[in-house]
Amino acid sequence: MKKPLLTTFAFSLIFVFTIMQAHAQEVRRIQPIKSPASIDEPLAEGIKPVKEPIPIDRQTVEKTMQAIADSWNSPDMVKTLGKNFYEKDRLMDSMNGKAPVDARLRIMSVGSYRIINQGIKLDPGGDLLISRLSVIAKTQVEYNDPQNGFQRRQGEQEYIIKITQKGVAQ
Amino acid sequence: MTMKNAYKNIVRNTTRLIAISFLISTLLPPFTSFVHAEPVETPESFMARKKSSYQAALDALKKEYRKWCVVAGKPVIPLGPEQGQGQPPEGAGKLPGEFEIVSTPGLGEDIYYEIEQVFNTWSSQDGTNPFSWVDVNGNLFSTSSSGRSSSSSSVGDQCSGKSIAFDTTAPGGPYAGIVLNESNQSCRLAGFSYTSESSVWFNSLANKYQYGPGSSWSGSIITNAQYGSTYVKTYSKGTNSVGISFKVTNNTPANANTAVLTVNSVNW
Numbered sequence: 001m002k003k004p005l006l007t008t009f010a011f012s013l014i015f016v017f018t019i020m021q022a023h024a025q026e027v028r029r030i031q032p033i034k035s036p037a038s039i040d041e042p043l044a045e046g047i048k049p050v051k052e053p054i055p056i057d058r059q060t061v062e063k064t065m066q067a068i069a070d071s072w073n074s075p076d077m078v079k080t081l082g083k084n085f086y087e088k089d090r091l092m093d094s095m096n097g098k099a100p101v102d103a104r105l106r107i108m109s110v111g112s113y114r115i116i117n118q119g120i121k122l123d124p125g126g127d128l129l130i131s132r133l134s135v136i137a138k139t140q141v142e143y144n145d146p147q148n149g150f151q152r153r154q155g156e157q158e159y160i161i162k163i164t165q166k167g168v169a170q
Numbered sequence: 171m172t173m174k175n176a177y178k179n180i181v182r183n184t185t186r187l188i189a190i191s192f193l194i195s196t197l198l199p200p201f202t203s204f205v206h207a208e209p210v211e212t213p214e215s216f217m218a219r220k221k222s223s224y225q226a227a228l229d230a231l232k233k234e235y236r237k238w239c240v241v242a243g244k245p246v247i248p249l250g251p252e253q254g255q256g257q258p259p260e261g262a263g264k265l266p267g268e269f270e271i272v273s274t275p276g277l278g279e280d281i282y283y284e285i286e287q288v289f290n291t292w293s294s295q296d297g298t299n300p301f302s303w304v305d306v307n308g309n310l311f312s313t314s315s316s317g318r319s320s321s322s323s324s325v326g327d328q329c330s331g332k333s334i335a336f337d338t339t340a341p342g343g344p345y346a347g348i349v350l351n352e353s354n355q356s357c358r359l360a361g362f363s364y365t366s367e368s369s370v371w372f373n374s375l376a377n378k379y380q381y382g383p384g385s386s387w388s389g390s391i392i393t394n395a396q397y398g399s400t401y402v403k404t405y406s407k408g409t410n411s412v413g414i415s416f417k418v419t420n421n422t423p424a425n426a427n428t429a430v431l432t433v434n435s436v437n438w
Contacts, residue, residue: 007189011193011196014193014196067283068285072300072301080284081284081285081301082286084286085286086287087303087337091301091302091303091306094306094307098306098307099311103311105300111235132286141298141300141310153297153298153309153310154298155290155294155298155299155300156290156291156293156294157288157289157290157291157299157300157301158288158289158291159285159287159288160285160286160287160288160289161285161286162283162286163281163282164281164283165280165281166280
């Protein structure tokens with residue numbers, strides 16, 4: 001009489017164990033990592049891609065970054081933002097509402113840069129070399145607070161910029 | 171052997187065979203699934219693994235930065251006078267530790283430029299992107315954030331009644347976070363791509379959002395939180411525990427891709 005009882009008990013244990021194993025599984029979902037959309041945007045209409053990348057000299061990149069810093073918090077700032085700049089209007093609204101008048105952006109150092117994509121646009125006045133670059137720069141926002149005196153906010157950003165040069169295209 | 175005994179034997183043998191087959195068929199699947207089962211990672215271990223790998227990458231980046239981007243022999247010292255002092259007039263002598271590697275002539279007429287995107291790098295602090303409307307509205311011009319970057323220890327509760335917007339389509343993870351400091355029982359809000367300092371992180375999904383503890387804090391992880399609902403949750407670290415009442419809304423009239431975290435109260 002004992003044997004059937006033990007067998008039934010053993011079968012029950014095995015059955016429960018099987019059910020538990022099955023419930024321990026999980027279904028994993030794929031969550032794609034988002035990336036900047038602007039990199040995939042075409043540089044401009046009528047662009048002829050270059051066979052070999054044409055190097056952009058460092059001085060040009062540094063001058064561009066300095067010009068970006070100079071125009072920050074100035075009436076010309078909106079002109080420096082491309083048409084694909086994310087939340088351009090919102091940024092300008094925030095700048096107008098929040099940024100102190102004397103706030104300025106200082107470029108502390110320009111780090112590495114690389115050409116993301118490049119192309120040549122034929123133009124009667126001279127062919128244009130259009131390059132999209134990623135530039136790493138260390139910046140500092142400076143302003144005077146009425147209560148707390150001089151304030152600075154340091155940061156390091158990656159700038160995706162489009163540079164158009166005339167007369168450089170070969 | 172009678173006919174009856176032969177029949178009994180057949181029945182007994184058949185029963186045994188069925189029992190053994192059942193035994194094997196039930197034992198084998200669990201065993202094989204046990205052998206092949208991928209270890210299930212907990213959210214805590216996932217966060218810890220990610221943090222350690224990001225930290226390693228950050229350290230490597232810092233090394234590279236110092237190797238290539240810093241002028242030899244010159245330490246990286248912030249430009250300008252100490253925070254809290256008056257700013258000296260422009261051109262009144264060189265500042266200690268100053269280095270400027272950028273010359274500032276005009277671009278000329280043959281070069282045009284435009285900015286397409288600006289992102290904070292991993293080594294940058296949260297809220298310091300001068301081209302992010304979230305940072306401009308938040309920490310960039312908030313003098314209270316200077317307490318975070320300086321050695322000041324008391325920053326107080328900057329969460330109750332405060333909101334922070336975060337972009338649900340931003341690259342690298344649309345996150346916002348509540349940063350808690352148990353030593354002075356302070357709190358502040360942060361928007362970021364990724365940071366190890368957040369005590370409670372918020373991640374926007376399609377029609378819901380998720381939140382959970384980070385940075386050595388413990389508490390519940392919710393993956394199907396409803397936008398617009400107010401939640402009261404307790405998070406703890408060591409002997410400290412804090413009750414937080416908060417709400418996340420999305421689809422603001424101005425932008426369908428923005429979520430807003432609002433903290434109603436923080437009780438230590």
